[in-house]
C-alpha cells in the first residue's frame with residue numbers, strides 16, 4: 001500500500017477536503033518533503049497545467065500521480081452526468097473523458113465522484129442509474145485506451161442518492177457489465193453509510209482500487225470514531241496494493257494534517 005496526498009488548485013473547492021491548496025509546485029514539494037509516495041490532483045479542468053510541467057514536477061520530486069479527481073466538473077462548471085438536460089449531460093461526459101485523457105498522460109486514473117449527480121425532479125431514479133451506467137461504460141472504455149482503470153466513488157446520502165454503499169456499487173458495476181472500473185472506498189462516506197467498514201471493504205475486494213483514508217469527521221484518522229487497525233488488517237488480508245490517499249480537511253493546518261495522516265497509517 002502506498003500513501004498519497006491531495007493537491008487542490010480550484011478556488012471553488014477552497015473549503016474542500018484537500019490537504020494542500022494552491023499552485024502544484026508547492027504541493028509537490030510539500031508531499032515529497034513529508035515522505036508521501038504520490039499526489040492526488042484536483043484541478044479545474046484538463047488544461048489547467050501543461051502535462052509536461054506536471055510530469056517534470058513528478059520526476060523532480062520522485063512522486064507518482066495516484067489519481068486525478070473530476071469534481072471540478074461539478075463544483076466549478078456545474079456539470080452532472082445525470083442532468084435532465086441532454087446538452088448538459090453531453091458536456092459532463094465530454095469533460096469527464098477529457099479528464100480521463102489528462103490523467104492517462106500522467107498514468108493516473110480519473111475518479112468519478114460528485115459529477116455522477118443525483119436523481120430527483122424530472123429525473124427518475126431508474127433513469128439516473130441508466131444514464132450513470134451509460135457514462136461509466138464510456139468512461140471505462142476511454143480509460144482502457146490508456147491502459148488504466150477508471151475509478152467510481154460511491155458518495156454518502158447527503159451528496160448523492162444514486163449509490164451510497166460499497167456493495168451496491170459492486171452489484172451495479174457487475175450487473176451492468178461495466179469493465180475496467182474499480183471502486184473508491186472513501187472511509188468518510190462509508191462511516192455514514194456502512195454498518196461495518198472492514199466487512200464492506202472485504203465484500204468488494206476484487207474491485208477495490210483506491211481508498212480515501214479519512215476519519216468519520218473527515219480529519220486525518222485520530223480524533224473521530226474510526227479505528228484504523230482493523231481496516232488496515234483487512235486491506236492487508238485482501239492484498240490491497242493501491243493507494244491510501246489523504247482526502248482530508250487541512251486541519252488544524254495542512255502540514256499537521258498531512259503528518260497526522262502519515263502517522264495514522266501505522267497505528
Ligand code: LER
Pocket residue numbers: 069071113114153155159186212247
Ligand atoms: C470526492 O472524492 C469526495 O469524496 C466527495 O465527497 C467530494 O464531493
Ligand code: MN
Pocket residue numbers: 113153186212247
Ligand atoms: Mn472521496
